[in-house]
Amino acid sequence: MAILAPLQQADAFEFVADWHDQQARQFTAMSKDDPRIDLPTRDLAKYAARHHAGSAASMRIKASSIRRSLILSQLAEQDASLID
Secondary structure, eight states, rough: OOOHHHHHHHHHHHHHHHHHHHHHHHHHHHHHHHTTTHHHHHHHHHHHHHHHHHHHHHHHHHHHHHHHHHHHHHHHHHHHHHHH
């Protein structure tokens, strides 16, 4: 199994977040489809939409954290090169 570079990891987290956003939109639409879908199924879809929206947010936070640490390490390297 290959290990991804940090920037690739951040991109992967964004990719997964986009997938979760798509799932959340589909479940939200399903939860509002009153005439065709019964109430218990709509309630489950509403719960699933919240779950996927939360997962997307979590993935984006992780991607931001990775990118932030890369930026901070690059700034630290620049500062160290200025001192030398």
